[in-house]
Amino acid sequence: MDIIIGSTNKAKVAAVSEVFPSDKVESIKTESNVSSQPISDLETKKGAINRAIASYEYKPGSLGIGLEGGIMEIEKQTFLINWGAIYAGEKKLFVASGARIPLPEFIAEKLHEGKELGDIMDEFTKEKNIRHHAGAIGIFTNNIVKRKDMFEHVIKLAYGQYLFYGQKDLF
Numbered sequence: 001m002d003i004i005i006g007s008t009n010k011a012k013v014a015a016v017s018e019v020f021p022s023d024k025v026e027s028i029k030t031e032s033n034v035s036s037q038p039i040s041d042l043e044t045k046k047g048a049i050n051r052a053i054a055s056y057e058y059k060p061g062s063l064g065i066g067l068e069g070g071i072m073e074i075e076k077q078t079f080l081i082n083w084g085a086i087y088a089g090e091k092k093l094f095v096a097s098g099a100r101i102p103l104p105e106f107i108a109e110k111l112h113e114g115k116e117l118g119d120i121m122d123e124f125t126k127e128k129n130i131r132h133h134a135g136a137i138g139i140f141t142n143n144i145v146k147r148k149d150m151f152e153h154v155i156k157l158a159y160g161q162y163l164f165y166g167q168k169d170l171f
């Protein structure tokens, strides 16, 4: 099966390769058609779906995967959130949300100034492209759950639904 992931982010691509070790995985740049820093569940989910559909359309008949990171407020606290989507044509769209953890106040303040989380994390860790590696979730969980691990889980949640509903022909 051809698997297309709508991102060239290393953590996202590695997560897809981990879930589909025997398939041909191709990574392409796609437009999420949401802001570069989504700020709600709705916007982050939309970004994941748009990327999944664009990936499928790049190669019809494939499994298109979209993964999106974002933030949201819960009771004045800013959380890191994640969504994923798999699109396999027609009505075959499956979504799943990923882990969410609160971000420290000093990070939230910078986000409110309009900065992107990826840039803030690089500044904070004095490393480059942390979003391609451990990610914010890796940093703030002491590397127990890295960005790749988290996205792996999201992909499995969406792919499991694809298998379950696909086999039952419930569409």
Ligand SMILES: O=P(O)(O)OP(=O)(O)OP(=O)(O)OC[C@H]1O[C@@H](n2cnc3c(O)ncnc32)[C@H](O)[C@@H]1O
Residues within 6 Å of the ligand: 006, 007, 008, 009, 012, 036, 037, 038, 067, 068, 069, 070, 080, 116, 117, 118, 119, 121, 130, 131, 132, 134, 135, 136, 137, 138, 147
């Ligand atoms: O190339 P793409 O696929 O766009 O990969 P990305 O790293 O930009 O990832 P997203 O667009 O899904 O994430 C939206 C923004 O949130 C940032 N972000 C999300 N999760 C993050 C994490 O765990 N660590 C660091 N930055 C993160 C990211 O850098 C973007 O600024």
Ligand SMILES: [Mg+2]
Residues within 6 Å of the ligand: 036
């Ligand atoms: Mg991005």
